Amino acid sequence: MLLGRLVIRVPLLFVIGFVVTFVLGGVTGTMFAITAFDQQVTDSYFVVAHFHYVLVGGAVFPMLAGIYYWLPKITGRMYHERLGRWAFWLVFAGMHVTFFPMHLYGLFGMPRRVYTYAGEPGWGGWNLVSTAGSYLLALGLLLVLVGVVHAVRRGRPAPADPWDADSLEWATTSPPEPYNFPVLPRVHSLHPVWDERTAESTGAGATEDRILSAGRRTLFTSELDARCERAVQMPESTLTPLVLAGALLIFFTALLFAWYPVAAVAMVAAIATIAVWLWPPSADVEPEVAA
Structure with missing residues (x-):
């Protein structure tokens, strides 16, 4: 990303969300290496918050990025960009509003795996914030599903390479033919779609290595x-x-x-x-x- 020229589309937004969220989860993970701190927060909501930052940041955000990135290639239809951006911001905000307060009331002593608690410790306000965030997160994930269904049913036709990407799957049609390539490509560089010699081996009239x-x-x-x-x-x-x-x-x-x-x-x-x-x-x- 540092060496690239970023085009801020929905897949990249989810990738950036992955980097931010996963790094924050990793920072809290290194804190568990301090024995005294680990003993203090064991079985508290601090552990729940850390776990979900790593899980959602490390797995869910990349999967959502992959869905938006490869959806045009799989279905032959483009997703709705504005709907996808709304979905990202709701998922991103909902995730952090849900799980960041858990660090705080975990430090305030709230244990995990409880379904009710007394009002005296003062955890109710933070739990209310997390509950509101969970609704935002659910709404964002619902918009992801709506966006996928809209793309499949009513999305505009996707070109072969809607991202100007460099990897070989974007040299085929969207969706690809059952045989992928009628002629096996000869790859001459790390960026085959941008390489003229590789493009010649996949273009019309290419006859090399035909099975x-x-x-x-x-x-x-x-x-x-x-x-x-x-x-x-x-x-x-x-x-x-x-x-x-x-x-x-x-x-x-x-x-x-x-x-x-x-x-x-x-x-x-x-x-x-x-x-x-x-x-x-x-x-x-x-x-x-x-x-």
């Missing part, structure tokens, strides 16, 4: 210099993993309730599903690879 096969195959290359070696079979679309998961769910649930005949049937079904899944495909003609 001539009717099946689902991809090209296997050497690790060092990316030389073409052979085409390898990719997994086909199948419901086998879903059937296996269902059989295992029934098996373990039956064991919990001591339904041993049901568990035995489910285990046989799981073994049969694994056998079908791993059974080698019928031999077919090896594809040609045009160099």
